[in-house]
Amino acid sequence: MRSIRVAAIGAVTLSLALAVSACGGGSSTAGGGGSNDSPKTLTYWASNQGASITVDKKVLKPELDKFEKKTGIRVKLEVVPWSELLNRILTATTSGQGPDVLNIGNTWSASLQASGALLPWDDKNFGSIGGEDRFVASALGSTGMKGEDPAAVPLYSMAYALYYNKKMFADAGISKPPATWDDLVADGKKLSKDGKWGLGAEGANLSENIHQVFVFAKQHGADFFTADGKPDFTSDGAVTAIKQYVDLMAKDKIIAPGNAEYAQNQSLSDFAKGKTAMVLWQTASATFASLGMKDDEWGVAPAPVRSGTPGTGTAVNSMVAGINLAVFKNTDNHDGALKFVKFMTSDAEQKILNKAYGSIPPVKAAQSDPAFNNQATAALRDTLAKSAEALPQVADESQFETSVGTAVKELFADAAAGRPVTTASVKAKLEKAQQQMPAK
Amino acid sequence: MTTTTAIAKADRRTVSGSTPGAARGPRRPGRIRRIGLPYLLLLPALVLELLVHLVPMVMGILMSFKALTRFSIRDWSAAPWSGFDNYKISVDINAPAGEALLHSFWVTCGFTVLSVGLCWLLGTATAIFLQDTFRGRGVLRTLFLVPYALPVYTAVITWAFMFQHDNGLVNHVLHDQLGLTDKPSFWLIGDNSFIALLTVSVWKGWPFAFLVVMAGLQNIPKELYEAAALDGAGMWQQIRRITLPSLRPVNQVLVLVLFLWTFNDFNTPYVLFGKAAPEAADLISIHVYQTTFATWNFGTGSAMSVLLLLFLLVVTGLYLLLTSRRRKTADV
Numbered sequence: 001m002r003s004i005r006v007a008a009i010g011a012v013t014l015s016l017a018l019a020v021s022a023c024g025g026g027s028s029t030a031g032g033g034g035s036n037d038s039p040k041t042l043t044y045w046a047s048n049q050g051a052s053i054t055v056d057k058k059v060l061k062p063e064l065d066k067f068e069k070k071t072g073i074r075v076k077l078e079v080v081p082w083s084e085l086l087n088r089i090l091t092a093t094t095s096g097q098g099p100d101v102l103n104i105g106n107t108w109s110a111s112l113q114a115s116g117a118l119l120p121w122d123d124k125n126f127g128s129i130g131g132e133d134r135f136v137a138s139a140l141g142s143t144g145m146k147g148e149d150p151a152a153v154p155l156y157s158m159a160y161a162l163y164y165n166k167k168m169f170a171d172a173g174i175s176k177p178p179a180t181w182d183d184l185v186a187d188g189k190k191l192s193k194d195g196k197w198g199l200g201a202e203g204a205n206l207s208e209n210i211h212q213v214f215v216f217a218k219q220h221g222a223d224f225f226t227a228d229g230k231p232d233f234t235s236d237g238a239v240t241a242i243k244q245y246v247d248l249m250a251k252d253k254i255i256a257p258g259n260a261e262y263a264q265n266q267s268l269s270d271f272a273k274g275k276t277a278m279v280l281w282q283t284a285s286a287t288f289a290s291l292g293m294k295d296d297e298w299g300v301a302p303a304p305v306r307s308g309t310p311g312t313g314t315a316v317n318s319m320v321a322g323i324n325l326a327v328f329k330n331t332d333n334h335d336g337a338l339k340f341v342k343f344m345t346s347d348a349e350q351k352i353l354n355k356a357y358g359s360i361p362p363v364k365a366a367q368s369d370p371a372f373n374n375q376a377t378a379a380l381r382d383t384l385a386k387s388a389e390a391l392p393q394v395a396d397e398s399q400f401e402t403s404v405g406t407a408v409k410e411l412f413a414d415a416a417a418g419r420p421v422t423t424a425s426v427k428a429k430l431e432k433a434q435q436q437m438p439a440k
Numbered sequence: 441m442t443t444t445t446a447i448a449k450a451d452r453r454t455v456s457g458s459t460p461g462a463a464r465g466p467r468r469p470g471r472i473r474r475i476g477l478p479y480l481l482l483l484p485a486l487v488l489e490l491l492v493h494l495v496p497m498v499m500g501i502l503m504s505f506k507a508l509t510r511f512s513i514r515d516w517s518a519a520p521w522s523g524f525d526n527y528k529i530s531v532d533i534n535a536p537a538g539e540a541l542l543h544s545f546w547v548t549c550g551f552t553v554l555s556v557g558l559c560w561l562l563g564t565a566t567a568i569f570l571q572d573t574f575r576g577r578g579v580l581r582t583l584f585l586v587p588y589a590l591p592v593y594t595a596v597i598t599w600a601f602m603f604q605h606d607n608g609l610v611n612h613v614l615h616d617q618l619g620l621t622d623k624p625s626f627w628l629i630g631d632n633s634f635i636a637l638l639t640v641s642v643w644k645g646w647p648f649a650f651l652v653v654m655a656g657l658q659n660i661p662k663e664l665y666e667a668a669a670l671d672g673a674g675m676w677q678q679i680r681r682i683t684l685p686s687l688r689p690v691n692q693v694l695v696l697v698l699f700l701w702t703f704n705d706f707n708t709p710y711v712l713f714g715k716a717a718p719e720a721a722d723l724i725s726i727h728v729y730q731t732t733f734a735t736w737n738f739g740t741g742s743a744m745s746v747l748l749l750l751f752l753l754v755v756t757g758l759y760l761l762l763t764s765r766r767r768k769t770a771d772v
Contacts, residue, residue, distance in 0.1 A: 087733060090513070090733065093513060093514050094513055094514065094516060111510060111736075114510045114511050115510050115511070115513055115514050116511075116514050117514050203629075204628075204629065204714065204716075206715075206716055256606070257605070257626075258604075258605040258606040260605075260626070260629055261604065261605055261626060261628045261629045263714060395510060395511070398510075398734075398736065399734075399735040399736055402715070402716065402730070402734040402735055403735065405716070406716040409629070409716060410718070410719070412629075413626070413629035413630045413718065414630075416605075416626055416629065416630070417626060417629075417630050432536065435535075435536035435537075436536060436537070436540075436735060437735070438509055438735060438736065438737050
């Protein structure tokens with residue numbers, strides 16, 4: 001029996017969820033469409049945004065109470081860690097036993113949209129929360145496939161920027177943060193000595209790898225998907241871009257080889273300890289504070305470009321990072337869920353929540369608050385407005401994160417072990433990644 | 441205190457007094473009831489077994505014949521049938537999916553043989569060593585069982601910390617203290633990841649072998665050893681001629697269980713490496729998980745699971761057939 005139990009790991013886990021749903025009457029959800037059968041309660045899955053799940057509960061609880069006071073609807077909150085969120089959503093999708101409202105990583109929008117589990121935000125639904133015009137365009141760009149009604153609404157926005165250690169820069173005689181990659185490599189070489197390193201990276205974190213190489217590819221005029229949504233991982237631009245990123249460790253030697261196995265934000269603690277002088281990160285200020293680094297010890301500048309200043313096209317220097325809010329199509333409280341989304345995206349709540357998390361409100365009216373124009377957030381806000389672009393909004397996006405993210409992880413492993421990283425070896429890894437994509 | 445003892449005694453008397461009476465008396469069950477009762481008692485377990493194991497398994501097999509992707513996952517029963525396509529993809533070793541599956545199959549085979557072998561060897565050696573009574577034997581026995589008692593996640597995550605390149609204990613000892621390596625090695629990425637995985641697996645698995653062999657040793661009559669000693673057999677001869685043959689039935693089950701656990705081990709590689717294991721340590725369980733949940737090829741993942749199940753059934757069947765035949769021959 002043991003053999004039977006363990007052997008079918010993939011299928012059994014998946015189908016166990018189905019079995020449970022079959023017993024629980026979840027089959028009614030197969031046809032889609034929500035109802036208003038349970039107008040007094042809502043279940044909300046929040047992604048883990050703060051330093052811990054406890055912190056998130058502390059931030060969200062008073063706001064949810066406010067919502068209850070206003071509408072009489074009680075919100076049952078569950079904060080889900082990032083590593084579990086996608087699998088939890090998949091299970092909920094297959095079983096129909098999910099929350100009413102949930103946070104999704106904005107890069108997953110199109111993939112989850114393809115599953116048909118999320119409520120489409122047509123004009124009527126958007127109208128009920130004040131219309132699309134309230135939101136910043138770049139954030140709306142990562143809510144689903146082009147030409148279809150969005151699958152989610154932007155909630156928190158983030159962008160990548162270059163964080164640097166002021167004292168280490170001063171000690172190395174560097175007067176201003178690097179604006180181009182050549183500057184960054186030159187500065188990095190000055191900083192990489194005596195056991196200290198120029199730049200930090202999370203080489204074994206698949207999503208992080210994707211975020212970085214997406215920007216590098218943009219700067220080389222390449223994309224990872226063709227206009228009609230087919231994978232195109234092996235173009236010259238994509239290969240050059242990934243090689244340039246991995247070369248920061250392999251050739252330029254400004255990233256410590258040990259970073260090749262980082263996947264738990266160790267590069268941030270290295271930065272806070274003064275072991276590395278720079279990191280490319282999204283909204284890191286709260287994390288630095290929790291690691292004991294004072295606000296005046298670090299500075300923040302736009303992430304570098306190949307030449308000139310950040311902008312559009314090949315001067316893109318960040319992906320549009322952030323969290324979207326989605327409603328499950330089979331919710332039992334359709335109207336309540338829309339009210340909740342309206343509440344969470346209201347000007348007042350946007351200010352409170354984004355301040356708490358150090359992110360930028362995707363709602364225009366809330367963005368003008370001076371709190372989002374300080375040292376920590378001004379660069380992020382500018383980047384989002386001028387030089388950030390959304391990851392490809394295609395149904396295959398989450399598979400792309402896994403396969404290309406793994407390829408970059410393996411290339412970092414090669415670099416760390418001292419094996420050569422060549423154009424040919426990069427291309428071979430990317431070819432393998434492309435072959436792993438599901439057949440159409 | 442006295443009252444309790446008295447009641448206890450009285451109870452015991454009633455129980456022992458009533459036993460023969462029950463066999464003969466009017467409460468003697470009828471033939472049908474006698475046959476039916478055990479099945480009735482088994483029924484709850486059977487129903488649960490059906491729900492927990494068989495239903496999902498049948499569903500998994502059904503899924504393996506469907507074109508199940510992100511587009512159809514929400515209403516999977518309505519997904520289009522795809523015949524044997526998922527199986528063809530899985531076994532076509534000239535295409536990327538099949539090639540990768542075959543690679544992880546070989547990695548898993550090598551890993552299983554080494555891990556089970558080492559677990560058995562270590563477990564048996566320690567159990568035999570701890571047979572003799574000496575001071576501190578109890579403490580050692582308890583200590584050896586610690587890895588078996590720890591929650592898997594806690595234990596493996598601790599290993600993951602120890603294997604870290606920069607701050608890990610393993611590199612600290614091997615490189616800084618003993619100077620065995622030229623430079624700190626990578627254990628969680630690249631080729632060494634296989635060694636890391638094997639180390640954790642053996643560390644986790646051998647206490648079970650130790651426990652089972654220790655229990656098996658209790659059943660070997662002391663007289664055999666005394667007689668052998670009188671005949672002039674040394675320790676090694678005693679182990680070869682008495683201990684190992686007597687342990688054969690125990691070992692038969694032990695090796696089978698270890699084989700199945702190790703071949704299917706998911707927790708160790710997942711906690712150690714995350715959802716993308718290095719190529720050198722790409723165990724089949726992780727591979728199936730990645731196909732199913734990370735690249736959302738649910739149908740192909742199910743087909744791979746079914747193939748894995750068939751392989752394990754065949755191996756287990758052959759193993760049981762061979763070992764029981766050998767035992768029969770030995771009995772004759």
